[in-house]
Each structure stands twice: as structure tokens, then as C-alpha cells.
Amino acid sequence: MTRPDEQYQWSPTGPRPRTAARLLAVLGVLTFPVLAVVLWVGGVVGVWIALGVAAVALGLGTAVLAGTALFRASPDAAPDTGDFVPGARVLVVGGGYVGLVAARALQARLGIAGDGRHRGSRPGRSRAAVPIGSVTVVDPQPHMTYQPFLPEAAGGSIAPRHLTVSLRRVLDRCDVVTGSVVAVDDVRRRAVVHLPDGTSREVGYDVLVVAPGAIGRELPVPGLAERALGFRSVGDAAALRDHVLSRLDAAASISPMTAVEAARRARLLTFVVVGGGFAGVEALGELEDLTRRAGRQVGVDPAEMRWVLVEAAKRIMPEVTEPTAARVHGKLTRRGIEVRVGAGLVSALDGEIRLADGTAIPADTVIVAAGTRPHPLLERTDLPLERTGKVRCTAMLQVIGRPHAFAAGDGAAVPDLARGATLADEDPKVLTAPTAQHAVRQARVLADNVVAYLGGRPLQPYEHSSAGVVAGLGRRRGVAEIRGLRLMGWPAYALHRAYHLWAMPTAERKARIVLDWVGSALLGRDPVAAGAVVPAPRRGDADVEVGAVRPAPVSDAAPQTSSVSHAASSDPAPVPFVAAGVEVDQPTLREPHPSFPVSAPVAVPVAARPDRAVTGDQPALTWLRPGRHDFLER
Template sequence: MPHHPDDPSPQWSPTGRRPRTAARLLTVLGVLAGPALLVALGAAGVLASWAALSLGAVVLGGGVVLAAATVFRGPGALRGRGGPGSPDTGDFVPGARVLVVGGGYVGLVAARALQARLGASGDGRHRGRRGARDRASTPVGSVTVVDPQPHMTYQPFLPEAAGGSIAPRHLTVSLRRVLDRCDVVTGSVVAIDDARRRAVVTLPDGVSRELAYDVLVLAPGAIARELPVPGLAERALTFRSVGDAERVRDHVLSRLDAAASIVPTTPDDLARRARLLTFVVIGGGFAGVEALGELEDLARRAGRQVGVGRDEMRWVLVEASRRIMPEVTEMTAARVHGRLARRGIEVRVGAGLASAEGGTVRLADGTTIPTDTVVVAAGTRPHPLLERTDLPLERTGKVRCTAMLQVAGRTHVFAAGDGAAVPDLARGALLADENPQVLTAPTAQHAVRQARVLAGNVVAHLGGRPLQPYHHASAGVVAGLGRRRGVAEIRGVRLMGWPAYALHRAYHMWAMPTAERKARILLDWVAAALLGRDPVATGAVVPSPRRGDADPGVSDGTPQTSDVREAPRPTAPDRPVTGPVDLAAIDGPTLREPHPSFPLLREPHPSGAARLGVPSAARVDGPVTGDQPALSWITRGRHDRR
């Protein structure tokens, strides 16, 4: 039956020390007594000296192995898990229920550290592959992780995924694979009632249920900031997830392919080609500058293969503040500004965005930029979930925390990452200040270290031990600006070019969770260095111009309806055509007309003559749309070779 913590019987406690038993002492004495007995027999002449020494060495080696297994694994370990005398019987106090909201970097690292200290659960769901010592030495009974995605995305590598240096799926880490001893729930936490210690979770099928918890780890992250600019939400591409990186990459490459298909013979063709080759990135922070650098490098290299010159492409970086990259000093930002300008990139600082309607970006100063590509990387805002909780929030919408990463006034709630307002002790914040003016920046550098401190504080809180404050003095920042280009500012030392790029990759490779993902990313880098980036767009298709449209313009990827109606079908003799077709006899062919090189299909016609096309039952009445295949008139079976 389950053992209660108040029961004084000699049973292992999830929070107590492992008891020392006589079995350990007897094992150690046996290890020493066996070789001593053999040496004594050899000295007495009962055994040959060489035999006594050899057997003594074998017995001593085997005894050391047995003693190590007993001492370090605990009594009963040699009999297997669940055997007689083993503490892993499932009869112990389950311990505290820890709920981790968010499977991002903070949630993954914290849950991974907590599951290493996971106590034995009464139903045995959390036993995993770890030893009994790990499971029975802490008060953590179960860890549940809730996130809308079943994987974690390492966002600092998103620009390289968009640039083609890393396969997008290699930036993700499967939560179920890494957190094999946790309960991973794929769903969205829509509300938290901390007074009742309940969280409302909506599953993918729409069913909602409540999850109870004893300790809450809040790490929902942040979402992309929505700018109140007319037309931006409909035209712009975001840059926050792996899907966004793939979509942006395919879109840029498809614009190059579409521009290469236009022969600039008229001023309208020149304008269309220029519009396709103009790319605008909104946001001059780290995210926008890194995305712009990687995409520009990819487009320049891909343009050589499709026949688009570097001078034809126009890249524009729009930043509303007076300078780019507020994360670094003004001198470093000025150097990056100059490097981008030398690459032919227009950097417009202090330029507010007025609108993005009609395929034209309009700035506050009246400048217009006709473009077919607008990428928004203009920062983030706290997750909306925080507004649907009863936790104290800071004026920016982040949950208010202490330096111990505990939510102010809630000792059982911990928070870290982009949605937590944590006082930065390294910049002068006070330890006891719960509403500091100096907060840690929402960077990967702080998220990496906050997650580890948070996991240790959760275990210390449950074990009744003092908590450790989060204190980290930023060593500097690193960023990539394209292939073999980067910027770094480390303790006042500024680096540009290849050294900074190497530091950028080395740091984020160290921070990337799991050795398996690190190995895959390293192989991607080697392949990209040896073979080059693969400039193939697999997820974007540019619809072809439709005959009959007055001005096909530049398509935005959505099917458009043409006003073309079926023209009268030309007649032909009631026999297969074997000779050349008289093109003059075809009056106004449409997309539904067969190509002249194909034989005619006979169809009864009121006039008694054969008619071009398919049987009337197979013909679709209505306007021709842009997604209509050009050879849809071919009957089923003619091109289906089995």
C-alpha cells in the first residue's frame, strides 16, 4: 500500500536521504576478505603463489564492480528494477504535480532538468529509463508539458533556415522524444485560475479540460507584434516559426523565377520585373537584420542560376527608430549600417510605415516602394495567455517576477523567458524589488540560463531549501549577417566579418538542445559549404498569366477569375486529322482548346459536324480560372499509362 510521509517506518522517502544498510558494509568487507584469504592460502603453500595472486586479482576486480553497483545504485539494484527490496515499486508518495506551460526553449530545458529529478509516480507512468536513485531523491512526482506544437523551435537559427544553410526541421526538437518521462500534451492553455490551481487546456479536436497542478512553470513565450498599418496583415510575411522561414524562403525564390520569366521589352515589363525583385523587411532589430542578411545572400546566389543580376535586386530595411540594432552600441550599429549599405541594401531609419496596400509600401515621409515581398520582423509582444490569468502583470503585459524567478506574491508559480519581467541584478536591480525598472532583455542568452536556474529553484522550493537568485552579466551579443558575415560585441570588443560569424555559430551550436540536433546542424553546414545552398522553392507556385485578362499584373498567389468564356468551336471533317492543322481555321482559342498538334476528338454536334473538345458531360461550364490546367480537355485514360 502507498507509504505516507508521516509514517515512521523505514521506507525510502522522495525527499529524504537514502538509508544506509548493512548490505553495503558486508559487500565492502567481502571485497577485501576474498583476496586476503587467497593470499593467505598462497603464503601457507596450499595454493601456488601465481595462482593465488591471479585468483585474488580476479576476485578483487569482481568485488569492486559489485560494491560499486550496490553503493551507487542502492540496495536491491542488482536484483533489477521492481524486484524484491527495490525502492522502485510505485508505492511511494507521488510528490508534487508540476505543470509547464509552453514547450519553447525555457519550457523544454526546465522540463528536461525536472524529469532528471522525477520521483516515482503511483501509476508508474513516469518511470522511464533512469535509475531508482534519481527517481526517489526528489519531491517531483509528475511533470506535464503543454504546448500547441509537439516540438521546440530554436528561433536564433531561423534566419539560416530561411537562407538555406540549415534544414528547417533540424531547428526543432521533439518534445515527446526528449521528455520521455513527462506527460506531453499537444494543446493550448487558454486560461489559468491560480486561485484554484487549475489550467484550462484546449486540445486539437476542440475539447477542453482542466489540469490541476501544485507548481506552475509559466513560459508561453511571445508572439509577433502586430503593427496597425493598413494592408500589412494581408500582404506581409511573418518571421517567427519554422513554417514562416520556409514560406519566406520559397516566396523570395519564386519571385526570382517569376522575374526571370519576364522579357523586359516594354516599360510595363520593366516595372513588373522591378516590382518582383524588390524586397522590403520591416524591423531593424536583430531578427530583421539577420533575416535580411541571409535572404539577400541567398537571393544573390540564386539569381546567378536564373539569370537575375545582383544590381537588379533591391533590398530595403525599414526601421522606425533613429538607428538599427538597439541591442548593441551606437558605434557597432553604425558599422553594421555601413556594411549593409556597401552590399547595396537600403537602410531607412526613422521611417515610419504608413500603409502597405495595393502592392506598394508607403512610408511616413511620402516615399513609395512598389514591391511584391514584405517581411515583418518588428519585434514581439507577450503572449495573450498572460492576460487571461489572475497573476500580477507588469505594464508591458509580462508577468511580474522576483529575482528568484517566482511570480510576485505566488511562491508556487515560476516564470522565465520572453513573457517574464525578471529584475536584472547585473544592471542594478534590487533583489527584493518586485517591480523593477531594469529588466532582463528577451534574448536567447537569458533564456538559456533562466531555464536552468528555474528548474533548480523548483526542486529547492519543493524540498524546502533556499532558492538561488538569477544573476547574469551579459558577456555580449553575436549575430549573423549572411554567409561568412557577422557582428559581435563581447565585453567591449567589437568583431565584424568571419570571426564574428564563427562566434555566432559556435555560441548557438552550444545552446542548441540535444546532441543529435547539433550533429544534424553541423552536417547541414558542411554540406552547404561544400555543395552550396539549394535554391529550389518547393512550396510556392506563381500562377501563369491568363489569356483574356486586361492586365495580368503580378499575382500574389491567390487564384483569380478571368472573364474568358468559351469561344465557338471550329468544325472539322468527321474523320481523324492526319495532316497539318490550319491555324487560321481556329478562331480565338482559349485554355480549353486542344493544342493544334493533337488529333481532334469527335463529338456529336447539332450541325452534324464533329466538334473540338471533350464530351459535354465532362465539360465544366463557367469561367476559366487561373488554377485551371491548360490541358484539362484531355479525356481520362489518354495520358494515364498503367
């Protein structure tokens, strides 16, 4: 399996953190005191009992933390320095959900660590019987993002960073490379990786795991690429939340006294979501609920907001049955959301969204969640692809014609045995859906099949009959279909949260998400848009191209002053500015507005503004000469 000169591969085996003990300490320190306070506020227990429970929880948590720290620092614990183990090189392309779970299961088969601990499921297995020598994971991001929770991150129920899992922290025995795989030559078993510093390197492998995931679908609509907000990453969710909240702040600052101002305010408060699948409906539900609650705090009536869901198909939510989709359609309509089905997008130019039926919607926010397509990396490989661009696989998750290559997730065309496909199908018409439910189980089957292939044992086919689907529609609103049972409202919302919490990797991230939910339920969602602050122009700067503002020429015989005399016969004379050859006569920072009352005439010498470009990053008074404080002596 390996060449003689590469028989041994280095397997780093750093010390494993005591995850269970630390998780228990965190829950004891944080959860139980919060629960005691809630019971005291609700009148269930008295104040002294609540304080006693909180003190005991804090003491136990502190003791557990101290115990784990002392145990790790004990000189009796043998250092884990790693060891050389024989075996094959496994390359995992993609650090998403499938890549993380598969690599995490594969690193458990790396053998026995130097201190005698075994990371596999069978402690009696010897190092010589372990077929894996090294696992390399390549992904452009150093973390995995759990995308089903992105709508809740955009809605403010979960901190965005809590949806990510550090690859290097979890895959502590793998070689994690932060870079992009730009090509795969499977004949030579080489992959070209582009690194962040601009260089490239080749990575050899004996077994290939292809799991790059999918990317957002780009709709060929004029103007959409320049205006649309995506929804595929943690950064997209945070930026979308800040943008939506900033539209509320901007609208609250406009007093609709005229028809033009009323149109501007209505345009700021119009939000269009393109895509009626699970991603679009969940994002719409969370964001609409967020704006409804935040609008009351900033002075915007929720009735002024306009949310529009656009779907080109005849109905929304193709993942569920038609009766369930009709019920969701009705509930969204009763919430005041416009659901437009069978009307595709034709234009997004000039600040208007135009639909195929001729409807024009002036909107300042356009959110695109219109499905996904396979990662373009797959087109730069010599692996067999299906017509949609996915890697053709067998039911054992092996690439057709390449027994050493495996694939799973959104970029793999895996026959769905539960829906009528057979093991002999090489180009099946029935494929597994690109859902988190399949990704969770395919990753585990893939890891087992890689080990079985290297050990010469039979591979197991992937077969999973979907138990149902769950989705969130906002706070305490959801929809679920489980074995023919249809649920709506808070029971479906609870199932949605429970399932995805179970599927979230690592116990530490589960605990953080639960604490986020508790804080959001007790304190409400934070309506602050921290990342959407746009610098406003300073008073006195003309509304022209940046860098074109220059002070008017001042002669040496007549020093420049600002005569601020509040007399009936004459108004204060503003200092003229020349902007692109045109004098701009308006109040500046060097003089007060003419409407400001002044008790006595005061002559204030003003320094000339330096001849340099004015940018929004400069402080407003940096052009004043330091040391000129003589006006304070008057």
C-alpha cells in the same frame, strides 16, 4: 503539498536511447568519410589512404550501431515498466526553449526508474526524498523551435526541421499535451487546455511554470497584415525562402522590352524588411546573400535587386552599442542595401510601401521582424502583470505573491540584478532583456528553484552579467560585442555559430546542424523553391472567374470539328468560348496555334467539353472522351 486522493502520480519511464553511442556512430559514418574525401581532393593524402580512412570509419560506425542495437535487444536487460512515485504535480505552460530545458531538468528529479537507473544528479537520493511526482508540458506544437537559427534556415544553410526538437522524444518521462492553454485559474490551481480535436480539458497542478514565450508584434499599418510575411516559426522561415526564390524565377521570366515590363520586373526584385533589430538584420543578411548567389543561376543580375531595411528608430540594432551599430550600418550600405532609419511605415496598400518621409517603394515582398510582445495567454490568467503584459517576478523567478508559480523567458518581467535591480524590487525598472542568453540560464535556475521550493530549501536568485552579443549578417559575415571587444566579419560569424550551436538542445540536433553546415560549405546552397509553385492558367481558358468558362453551343446537324488547314486564303477558325456572356476567340488545347506549320489539312473530330467548372487542379486533358484515338489511324 498534495491532496490525499492524489498522493501518487504516474511517471512514465520508457527506455532511454543510447544517445552518445548513436551520435558517435553517426559522426563516424558520415563525418570521417567526408573529411577523407576533402583531404584527398585538397591533395593532402593519397587516394588509397583516403579510402582506407573512409572504410575504417564506416566499419567502426556500423559496429557501434550494431552493438547498441544488440544491447537494447538483449534479454538480460530488465524492462523499464515505470513506477509510482510520490510528489507534487508540476504544470509547464509552453514548450519553447525555457519550457523544454526546465521540464528536462525537472524530469531528472522524478526518482529512480524501474531498472535501477537514476536520472538525477545524485544517485544516492531515495525515491521518498524526491518531491516531484509528475511533470505535464502543454504547448500548441509537439516540438520546440530554436529561433536564433531561423535566419540560417531561411538562407538555406540549415534544414528547417533541424531547428526543432521533439518534445515527446526528449521529455520521455513527462506528460506532453499538444494543445493551447486558454485560461489559468491560479486560485483553484486549474488550467483550461483546448485540444486539437476541438474539445477542452482541465489540468490541475501544485506548481505552475509559466513560459509561453512571445508572439510577433502587429503594426497598425493599413494593408500590412494582408501582405506581410512573418518570421517567428520554422514554417515562416521555409515559406519566406520559397517566396523570395520564386520572385527571382518570376522576374527571370520577364523580358523588360517595355516600360511596363521593366516596372513589373523591378517590383518583383524589390524586397523590404521592416525592423532593424537583430531579427530583421540577420534575416536581411542571410536572404540578401541567398538571392545574390541564386540570382546568378537563374539569370538575374544581382545589381537589379533592391533590398531595403526600414527602422522607425534613429539607428539600427539597439542590442549593441552605437559605434557597432554604425559599423553594421556602413557595411550593409556597401553591400548595396538601403538602410532607412527614422522613417516609420505608414501604408502598404496598392503594392507600395509608403514611409513617413513620403518615400514610396513599389515592392512585392514585405518581411516584418519588428519585435515581439508577450503572449496574449497571460492576459487570461489571474497572475499579476506588468504594464507591458509580462508576468511580474522576483529575482528568484517566482511570481510576485504566488510562491508556487514560476516564470521565465520572454513573458516574464525578471529584475536584472547585474544592472542595478535589487531583490526587494517588486516593480523594477531594470529588467532582463528577451534574449536567448537569458533564456538559457533562466530555465536552469528555474528548475533548481522549483525543486528547492518543494523540498523546503532556500531559493537562489537569478543573476547573469551579459558576456556580449553575437549576430550573423550573411555567409561568413557577422558582428559581435564581447566584454567591450568589437568583432566584425568571419571571426564574429564563427562565434555566432559556435555559441548558438552550444545552446541548441540535444546532441543529435547539434550533429545534424553541423552536417548541414558542412554540406552547404562543400556543395553550396540549394536555390530551389519547392513550396512556391503557383499553377499557371491553361491556354484556352479565359482570364475570368473560375467556373465561368463554357463551350459554345453546337448543333446536331453540324458536328464540331477543328479545321486545321494552312492555306493562304483562310486562317484556322478557333472554336469560340463563352465566358460570362462574352465570346473569347483564342487558340485552345483543341487546336494548334495559327503560327504552327501544318503540311496537309487534317480533320480531327473533337469531343465536346463537359459542362462543368474548370479549376487549376484538373489535368489539362481530362475533358477529352476516353477511347477516341481514331486520329492515330489517319
